[in-house]
Amino acid sequence: NAGVTQTPKFQVLKTGQSMTLQCAQDMNHEYMSWYRQDPGMGLRLIHYSVGAGITDQGEVPNGYNVSRSTTEDFPLRLLSAAPSQTSVYFCASSSSGGRAYNEQFFGPGTRLTVL
Amino acid sequence: AQSVSQHNHHVILSEAASLELGCNYSYGGTVNLFWYVQYPGQHLQLLLKYFSGDPLVKGIKGFEAEFIKSKFSFNLRKPSVQWSDTAEYFCAVGSGNTGKLIFGQGTTLQVKP
Numbered sequence: 001n002a003g004v005t006q007t008p009k010f011q012v013l014k015t016g017q018s019m020t021l022q023c024a025q026d027m028n029h030e031y032m033s034w035y036r037q038d039p040g041m042g043l044r045l046i047h048y049s050v051g052a053g054i055t056d057q058g059e060v061p062n063g064y065n066v067s068r069s070t071t072e073d074f075p076l077r078l079l080s081a082a083p084s085q086t087s088v089y090f091c092a093s094s095s096s097g098g099r100a101y102n103e104q105f106f107g108p109g110t111r112l113t114v115l
Numbered sequence: 116a117q118s119v120s121q122h123n124h125h126v127i128l129s130e131a132a133s134l135e136l137g138c139n140y141s142y143g144g145t146v147n148l149f150w151y152v153q154y155p156g157q158h159l160q161l162l163l164k165y166f167s168g169d170p171l172v173k174g175i176k177g178f179e180a181e182f183i184k185s186k187f188s189f190n191l192r193k194p195s196v197q198w199s200d201t202a203e204y205f206c207a208v209g210s211g212n213t214g215k216l217i218f219g220q221g222t223t224l225q226v227k228p
Contacts (some may be wrong), residue, residue, distance in 0.1 A: 040221075
């Protein structure tokens with residue numbers, strides 16, 4: 001198993017540009033989520049999905065869109081990048097069912113800089 | 116709203132010293148508790164987890180944590196740290212009915228050889 005994969009690893013954008021961060025998992029996990037990591041603030045949940053076709057907002061959703069057309073993929077879209085979105089983005093997945101629902105497996109991250 | 120607080124933001128220890136990192140959470144219901152570690156330049160990895168049962172849980176690399184329900188705490192411990200333990204440590208809390216995790220701010224541990 002490759003686990004959770006993310007592309008690209010690094011990205012530099014100009015303010016106003018759009019892009020999509022890719023996330024895929026091969027563990028047949030129903031739950032997937034996106035976090036951003038900023039110094040001194042830990043990880044904050046952006047959006048999450050409990051299954052294909054179902055998404056919901058997390059703690060900091062503004063400026064980001066998601067969709068979940070398949071179990072495997074959960075892309076994160078920045079429609080109009082802003083410098084405040086400079087961060088490291090992590091995708092995570094977990095299986096559903098019981099208390100194991102919350103044990104999440106993380107991807108390697110995407111380091112995004114918005115100029 | 117749920118919240119997680121890690122009291123130590125930056126800890127510096129010498130090798131062989133003992134480690135204890137504090138974590139407190141606010142949530143009145145049933146919780147799942149986690150400690151994740153992020154080594155420099157790497158992604159988060161699970162150190163240990165608590166779902167139920169024995170409140171003293173053991174994880175990888177000699178780490179352990181104790182769940183004290185009355186104190187809403189889940190402190191991480193290691194008797195003797197190594198230089199390779201230099202990393203950032205995150206406490207996280209989830210409730211049983213959702214997939215959401217709430218993370219603490221993180222603690223950066225620097226171990227001097």
